[in-house]
Amino acid sequence: MMFKRTIPAALVATLCWIAALCSCSQFDDVVFNEGTPQQLAIQAYFSKNLDSNTVGIKSDTIHPGDSIILLTSVYPSKAIRSKEYYWTMDGNFYCFEYNCKRAEYKPGHHQFNFIFVDYFGDTLKDSLDLYIGSVPLLDKRNFIPANNTQYFAPSDFINFAWNVYDPDSMWDMSHHFVLKEAPGYYGNPKVLVDTILHEASFTYLKGFDNLGMYQWSVSVQNELRQKAQDTIRSTFSTRGIRNEAALFGFINHSSSEQTLPFHLWLTNSDGYMVYDDTVFSTKGSAFVVKPLNPGKYTLYAMAQDYTDFGVDTTKFEIKANQVLTLDTIEMKDTTPPRITAIGSYDGESLDYSDTLKFVIKDFGGKVLEKRIKVALDADNISSFHFSNDTLFVSISELKNSWATRIVSITAYDYSSNKAKKSFKVLPSKTLPEVFSE
Amino acid sequence: MIFGSGKLFCLLDIGLTLALGGVLGACLDVPSEPDTSGKVQTVKVHALQYDKIDSTALKINPNDPATLITAVSPSNKANDLQYIWYNNDIPLGSGRSYDILPNASINETILVPNTLVVIDKENNSQTFTFTVVMNYAPQLDKTTIPSQGETIVAEKNSPVQFQWKSTDSNDDILTHILEIDDNRYNVGNLTKVFQSGFDPGEHQFRVIVTDSYGDADTLDWVHFKVTTPDAGDAP
Numbered sequence: 187m188m189f190k191r192t193i194p195a196a197l198v199a200t201l202c203w204i205a206a207l208c209s210c211s212q213f214d215d216v217v218f219n220e221g222t223p224q225q226l227a228i229q230a231y232f233s234k235n236l237d238s239n240t241v242g243i244k245s246d247t248i249h250p251g252d253s254i255i256l257l258t259s260v261y262p263s264k265a266i267r268s269k270e271y272y273w274t275m276d277g278n279f280y281c282f283e284y285n286c287k288r289a290e291y292k293p294g295h296h297q298f299n300f301i302f303v304d305y306f307g308d309t310l311k312d313s314l315d316l317y318i319g320s321v322p323l324l325d326k327r328n329f330i331p332a333n334n335t336q337y338f339a340p341s342d343f344i345n346f347a348w349n350v351y352d353p354d355s356m357w358d359m360s361h362h363f364v365l366k367e368a369p370g371y372y373g374n375p376k377v378l379v380d381t382i383l384h385e386a387s388f389t390y391l392k393g394f395d396n397l398g399m400y401q402w403s404v405s406v407q408n409e410l411r412q413k414a415q416d417t418i419r420s421t422f423s424t425r426g427i428r429n430e431a432a433l434f435g436f437i438n439h440s441s442s443e444q445t446l447p448f449h450l451w452l453t454n455s456d457g458y459m460v461y462d463d464t465v466f467s468t469k470g471s472a473f474v475v476k477p478l479n480p481g482k483y484t485l486y487a488m489a490q491d492y493t494d495f496g497v498d499t500t501k502f503e504i505k506a507n508q509v510l511t512l513d514t515i516e517m518k519d520t521t522p523p524r525i526t527a528i529g530s531y532d533g534e535s536l537d538y539s540d541t542l543k544f545v546i547k548d549f550g551g552k553v554l555e556k557r558i559k560v561a562l563d564a565d566n567i568s569s570f571h572f573s574n575d576t577l578f579v580s581i582s583e584l585k586n587s588w589a590t591r592i593v594s595i596t597a598y599d600y601s602s603n604k605a606k607k608s609f610k611v612l613p614s615k616t617l618p619e620v621f622s623e
Numbered sequence: 624m625i626f627g628s629g630k631l632f633c634l635l636d637i638g639l640t641l642a643l644g645g646v647l648g649a650c651l652d653v654p655s656e657p658d659t660s661g662k663v664q665t666v667k668v669h670a671l672q673y674d675k676i677d678s679t680a681l682k683i684n685p686n687d688p689a690t691l692i693t694a695v696s697p698s699n700k701a702n703d704l705q706y707i708w709y710n711n712d713i714p715l716g717s718g719r720s721y722d723i724l725p726n727a728s729i730n731e732t733i734l735v736p737n738t739l740v741v742i743d744k745e746n747n748s749q750t751f752t753f754t755v756v757m758n759y760a761p762q763l764d765k766t767t768i769p770s771q772g773e774t775i776v777a778e779k780n781s782p783v784q785f786q787w788k789s790t791d792s793n794d795d796i797l798t799h800i801l802e803i804d805d806n807r808y809n810v811g812n813l814t815k816v817f818q819s820g821f822d823p824g825e826h827q828f829r830v831i832v833t834d835s836y837g838d839a840d841t842l843d844w845v846h847f848k849v850t851t852p853d854a855g856d857a858p
Contacts, residue, residue, distance in 0.1 A: 328806045328807070328808060329808070330801075330808055330810065330816045330817070330818050331782060331816070331817050331818055331819060332818055332819045332820040334780055334819075335780055335781075335782050335817065335818075335819040335820075336778075336780040336781065336782075336819075337778075337780070337781050337782060338782055338817065342782075342817070343815075344817065345810070345813045345815060345816045345817070347801075347808055347809065347810040347811065347813060347816060348808075348809075349807070349808060349809050350809075385811050385812075386809055386811060387810055387811040387812070387813050389813070
């Protein structure tokens with residue numbers, strides 16, 4: 187019954203509405219005005235903060251649990267009329283706001299779309315790519331061969347293997363594997379392998395030198411370029427022929443001077459010198475002595491021309507085929523510079539002269555003028571210069587002084603040892619002479 | 624007033640809709656929703672071996688008996704269908720399931736179904752093709768270095784050789800895990816490594832090999848003893 191009444195009413199209403207439209211519309215006035223088109227554009231991006239002025243990016247990589255900030259720009263303005271706008275993540279609704287901030291956890295590649303439906307029903311879309319990945323874990327304790335494995339036959343094919351764990355179980359890994367000679371060889375250590383692997387093992391087939399020491403290292407990153415925090419660094423060595431052995435060592439010194447020559451010599455248990463060489467040591471320079479017969483030895487180290495470092499003595503025993511690495515030899519200069527006054531009778535006082543002369547000597551390196559301070563009584567003065575171990579000090583105040591004054595000299599050597607010595611400068615005039623002038 | 628206006632629009636809407644519907648109804652003979660209640664929706668083939676169902680890879684070990692089974696939805700229609708198993712065009716048998724007998728020898732090639740033709744009571748038929756993966760599990764040889772009970776003379780820094788042999792009839796890529804005492808090493812495809820760091824005393828190791836289908840073989844623990852060389856002996 188209701189349908190019978192409403193159908194004619196609807197038709198009538200529709201016709202009336204169309205008629206009204208026709209009568210009300212002035213079709214001649216509906217002219218496209220090409221002078222006022224307004225281009226509508228949207229832009230979506232990731233941001234570090236909610237400030238819309240920040241520089242955004244279209245693709246980002248985060249760790250699970252990190253927050254992301256999605257920002258949008260709408261041109262000419264977000265105030266224009268629209269039907270709807272929202273974000274989707276992997277095709278599913280994400281949020282209704284222009285800007286969203288949320289933590290994301292699921293590892294993998296995710297695509298975000300900002301959908302904007304304008305007043306006329308046109309849809310605009312902008313996409314962002316997000317990669318969520320966990321940093322790979324590299325086991326720096328358990329690997330093959332273990333650190334400091336010795337006695338490998340030089341002809342052995344050595345297999346290297348290490349453990350890498352991908353918490354997400356989804357990313358390809360790149361392993362940066364480097365195998366090289368250990369420092370100690372003359373010249374730069376030779377790099378045997380430097381390669382990127384896609385599996386956690388490597389076989390070196392080319393063989394090694396006798397009594398060689400080698401270093402290998404592994405660092406890992408996943409395909410998102412997230413690097414494992416740890417790096418494997420390990421060494422191994424090869425055996426000698428006829429049971430010969432080798433000695434590896436490092437020598438360090440306390441001087442801030444970059445390079446010092448150190449004389450190294452080695453005596454066997456019978457006191458015969460079996461090795462004698464000079465190592466120019468920068469910080470932690472390496473040296474190698476091979477081949478050596480098995481036995482007991484004493485290694486002496488002395489800095490040539492720098493006797494303040496003294497002589498270091500290391501006793502050790504080396505076995506057949508062993509490549510022994512000694513603890514680093516630390517050469518320390520603990521002796522401060524020596525300061526003396528030229529013309530001093532007693533080493534503590536000297537007569538006045540226009541230029542006072544002092545000798546500053548150090549046997550742990552050259553003394554530099556910039557490491558010297560001169561003071562008259564308690565005041566530093568700068569009227570001095572240093573040349574060929576001699577310090578020349580000119581102090582005009584002393585010329586008319588009738589009292590004994592104290593000149594203090596402070597000097598530092600390259601090992602930061604400090605020497606300070608004060609000298610009494612006796613006056614050349616008496617009080618009446620000074621006042622009469 | 625608000626409700627009154629809403630009612631008026633509602634009536635207008637219904638009127639327009641019905642009017643349009645009447646026009647369409649006059650032009651189109653829209654069929655009713657098909658009745659699917661009495662029809663088979665899906666037929667799938669699963670592999671059953673070791674009491675486990677593999678519905679994805681259809682992977683079986685040819686050394687042991689296995690069964691291909693059909694999963695019909697709805698299940699109450701399963702008995703209304705006829706099932707014929709083929710290897711390409713060669714009919715192998717009929718029935719809701721197909722038993723695959725184990726190989727008599729590793730060199731023997733057995734025909735395994737790769738096609739299932741399902742026929743209903745009206746003689747309508749549908750053909751399903753599939754691939755059964757015949758995967759032999761990898762095998763570890765019992766002979767290893769060190770061998771069971773072996774005594775090795777080594778200093779703590781000496782490399783001790785570990786070597787084993789694994790085979791796979793399918794020539795799959797094999798990966799190995801070497802377990803020495805409490806340490807576990809993923810050694811990939813390596814079958815020989817040197818490891819050091821052994822204190823004098825009893826130790827043990829074993830190997831687990833896995834193929835690309837996840838089938839594995841595990842070696843029993845191999846026990847070995849490490850002693851230090853006598854003084855003066857070269858390591």
